[in-house]
Amino acid sequence: MERAAISVQRCPTYEPELLRSALAGALAPLGGMPAFVSRGDRVLIKPNLLAARAVDKHVCTHPELVLAVAEAALDAGAARVYVGDSPGFGTSLGVLRKLGLPGQLAERGIEIAAFDDPVEIVRPDSVRFRRFEIERAVLEVDKVVNLVKIKTHAQMFMTMSVKNTFGYIVGTRKAAWHLEAGREVDFFATMLLDLHYLRPPVLHLADGIVMMEGNGPGSGTPRALGLLFAGNEGSALDTAICAVLNVPPHFVPTLRMAGELGLGVTDLGKVSWYGPALEDVAIEGIDHPILSHPGKFLAPRPLQRLTRRLLEVRPLVDPKACVGCRICMEACPAKAITMVQKKDRPAVARIHPPLCIHCYCCQELCPEGAIAPKRGLVRSLLRRPS
Template sequence: MTSLQPCVSLLRADSYELSQLRASLEQLLEPLGGMSAFVKPGDRVLLKPNLLTGARPGKECITRAELVYCVAQMVQAAGGQPFLGDSPAFGSARGVAVANGYLPLIEELNLPIVEFSGKRYETVSENFNHLLLSKEVMDADVVINLPKVKSHVQLTLTLAVKNLFGCVPGKMKAWWHMEAGKDSQRFGEMLVETARAIAPDLTIVDGIIGHEGNGPSGGEPRHLGVIGASTNVFALDRALLEILTVDPATVPITAAAQRLGLNVEPADMQFPHLRPEDLKILDWQLPTRRMAIDFAMPRVLKSTFRHFYIRFIKEPISAYAGR
């Protein structure tokens, strides 16, 4: 194996119990140099979990709080200053995090939560030069991507690359569904270019319990017992497809990465622990229904209204009532 081959670290992990999970994560990152290889004292470190929705707590629609907590501890131990950030489909990052049990853990570590909705940064991309990413993401010293393994009614699967779409601020995501979603190839390429522009320093995937079926939120939890990590977000996604025995051609993101020369085949990766064939899942449930990628104008307007209602009316009222 050459040093040019991306390293994809894969392990079995069956528990979110904090001490066990922390030990598993330490072992997972050891071949990559440990957390100190990515985080230096004083670094501002963005932790980007999947904070999709607060509507289905317990259904494993989002990255588990325990994994985020352990990663944040490791960042702090390396001298970094971690903060959470996302731009959920509905509501605020804080509201979704609280609804899914994050609050005790983030309060214990004093983790700030940043909403990707204000400052924007224009990406440099020939085909997507009007795609804006959050300035909070681009200004971070280190970006750690923390996706969840889920099926997806529009994209077959949502993994590490798709999780970075949450760095598009506010409701711009719905408008991009409308603009680029008319062509699945263009939409896949947009997601790949988003990931390439952000270039996360490290990705750690939560596959201990995934979400199969009609995801990203309408499916059901499924125990997988897998965690993975890599500096190459495209290689990690491809390895996960191998584990789930999903044809890469059916996943628009992976197909786009292939066209753009960014895909990596398992034969060209280093696996310091387990290989994908050691973790095979032969009966992972893909969506039983399909939804078009593109959003029509009425749907975009409805989605935008719902987002603002939840974030600026419903969540503030709930927070006030809880005092």
Template sequence: MTEQKDDAFYLQTLECVPTYDVDAVRNAVDEQLTFLRIEEDVAPEMKVLIKPNLVGDYHPYFATTTHPVVVEAIADWLIRHGCRNVCIADSPAGAVSTMSNFDYDRFYQKVGYDHLERKGIQLNRDTGWGERRSPEGCKNKSFHLLNAVLNADYIINVPKLKTHNTTTVSFGIKNLFGCVPDIQKPVFHARYPRQKDFCNMLVELAMTVKPSLTVVDGIEIMEGNGPVAGEKRNLGMLFAAKDVFSQDRVLAELLGVPPDKIGMIQAAEQKGLLHSPVVASRTFVENTPIPPLKLPDVKTSHTVKERLAAAYHVLAKKGEKAILTVQPTHVPQNCDLCLRCVNSCPVHAISAENGKIAFQYDKCIGCLCCHETCSNHAIGTQKQLKMKKN
């Protein structure tokens, strides 16, 4: 049953910040954290975790990862307010923890975070994890989480605002998937191949991680074929709220994505997690039109999907149905044979033979972990109809 707590409300702030100018971003973050009275929630002895989106070793220019200037502004605010134990952690796509040669120094350098260590902010290199019970989870009674998440007293979720080819958007809720250790993430893709179930799991994960604050990097965003191969767009906004679920719905509405088309927002609504926002803005002009977010083109409309499936049903044998799936494709000219995609596949559907990457499409579940893992843009996507037993 859909339950919505219309009598409840939450505070959200929105600041217009046209570029990653250090002073402008710092001023905006200061305004937001002051407005939300974060100084009442943190204390010097607390272990504070900042959880950005560091899906891969992408330069900040590509708008794939949370920009370091936003993370630095939050960390600076924490340090100015006496926090002595601030850590930045994420679990990138790919089987990082099983790679004996994974170079964290190079990774943090490429994403533009390396200088933060010199300011006394810890950059996580611990790929260890433990279990946390999820008493409110319907389907997921516990989650494996990075040690950095388990040990934190206060979690600040800092997503990059993006579209996503399997979950439609990647805002606050989706960003928390990076709290799950790298080699465990593909397990969820294999367990929940249907988007609806996967999104429900993400909401139960967010209920378990319980971020205290979510600051969304919406200054330069990614639209189209996100989360790694989309187009960069300047939106020029920073958002902040304590309620990650309701904030996602506000972002969807603001960016012209019907919230009922986003599995995570539907699941949050069904669980009664959505509240009405009170939005405070210092500089936002209410009537400024915002062009809608360009969604991934692998998300074919339901009408087209059904028509195609119906056509294929004519060809289907008894007991089979046609389903439209998204499959990875290889772009050999971009490939350096690093094998990260091979190691990231949850169902071992990728192999490297004779210097070539090959997919076993009969095994592939379309999770696109390989696509996210490949920062060389050597894995593309294509739509494909498959026959499946009923």
């Protein structure tokens, strides 16, 4: 492949003019949008549309960035531009409505991809997972543009370029993948890599103007970074983001497995870097997620099963914050959640630990932030100040 290239641009706000200028600035060293989108192309823009939440929660890619990128694709001569994703709950259209986008997209002639039409694809040269059912639009367009929201993630540590293409899989089939591959984090990461490289986006843009830290990807805390990232290779962009956030890349299972399997580019020494120098944009102290599988990072492979048992965290519902919407129950791939009625109170969610596979879909999707990873006894003691 051509050399991986990453471009970083400062952009303090989502003010439309500033954003368009930052986008042009980020793309310029990579050859501008025409280097990725040719005249007459059908282009799919794949933002992170995790769930229908208010824009200022920063759960989804910011709508102004979606508009700016779609316009840039049209300006480059794209014949048709689609925007779509497979949300964790609800529909692509429902999430876009919450972001106030359908009318603005229609005014510009940009179409919405419903992500409700799965087709089978078989790739004999994949590492492990050769058969997927993915959204038809992903396969039928000429180019896919990955439009990432940088967030922490309880299972994958961070959600960035590679994790964002999990949305290629339509609706309820995502839950089936969590059940099939989600019990073991490296196994799941390998599936995400096979899926990503089965149809690699031509261009990756990452919304780090405001990222999410802490209890991500659905209920974390927005944190302003003022950075927009662009790149031509998913793992390379994820490696660059980790460098800026001072997150060791081996903390991120998709990067760890990409390095082991030789997929993509995970060595910053092999990446052309444009924009401000790393030391000028690097930040310290982002609030890490509480991970479902901390043993991965603390112990060598043979001891991981033991450390996992001792240190494992599990999702816990805060009954005071739960409003009984049932979203977690419907989303849980392991059917580990029921609603429990207490006297004089609305029903609240309860997780049954023996059934739970620690996929954290419930924590990801709870609109009230009522589910958080809870540390087990040993891990709590380890954290206790002496």
